[in-house]
Amino acid sequence: MIHKTHSEKLRILLVEDDPSMGYLLQDNLEMAGYEVDLYADGQLALNAYLTTQYHMGVFDVMLPQKDGFSLAIEIRRLDQKLPIIFLTARSMKEDRIRGFKIGADDYITKPFSIEEFILRLEAIFKRVYDKPSQADKQALLQFGNCLLDSTNQTLQVRDQLIQLTQKEARLLQIFAVRPNQLIARDIIQKAIWEDDGYFVGRSMDVFISRLRKMLKADVHLKIVNVHGTGYKLEVSN
Numbered sequence: 697m698i699h700k701t702h703s704e705k706l707r708i709l710l711v712e713d714d715p716s717m718g719y720l721l722q723d724n725l726e727m728a729g730y731e732v733d734l735y736a737d738g739q740l741a742l743n744a745y746l747t748t749q750y751h752m753g754v755f756d757v758m759l760p761q762k763d764g765f766s767l768a769i770e771i772r773r774l775d776q777k778l779p780i781i782f783l784t785a786r787s788m789k790e791d792r793i794r795g796f797k798i799g800a801d802d803y804i805t806k807p808f809s810i811e812e813f814i815l816r817l818e819a820i821f822k823r824v825y826d827k828p829s830q831a832d833k834q835a836l837l838q839f840g841n842c843l844l845d846s847t848n849q850t851l852q853v854r855d856q857l858i859q860l861t862q863k864e865a866r867l868l869q870i871f872a873v874r875p876n877q878l879i880a881r882d883i884i885q886k887a888i889w890e891d892d893g894y895f896v897g898r899s900m901d902v903f904i905s906r907l908r909k910m911l912k913a914d915v916h917l918k919i920v921n922v923h924g925t926g927y928k929l930e931v932s933n
Contacts, residue, residue: 705731709735709748711737712756738761746883750778756782765794765795772798773880780800783804802817837869844865851868853913867884871919878925884927916933917932
């Protein structure tokens, strides 16, 4: 087994609904020096992705709620660069082609050697990230003249400290993790309200209005509505 310690750990989103396989991969990846968040459900994994900075996704293809291919397609709507590895018990040529068309960096068929899996994962990291520091995950999110502490649900705008509700903190975190990037309405709604119906949409608009008022003191920040599509947090110099 490879034992490796990164001065700044890389974080992996691992999605596997087989508990034995999931814990085995998580344990070995953590021993290799990575931080690993394990989920057994594709929708829960997408929710986590929206509020956390990940440096790689490892997705089983067959998953409840949202399969690995669908999860990857949703993520590719937001991020074209996140490395993705698919795991599957199926070796069908059509599945492999579909995975690579979605944007997979590798496609590994079960059963496989854990050591080979980690070697292939590390080869992708070396290619994508020149230095570990390029993928450093910050505990606090800074954007413009604001500092978001999602753990304590506080937002500092210049000299003002604002206490946020749980939904306000999660919504702002989604924007802060991906500044200047359009995020679809339905993705936000499902992540926070677990529904994308009409009334949820109206509720989200109210929360967006609240955040706009909080950020008003910072002229470098603006939450922009792209009609019929979604929102993005514009951060100017």
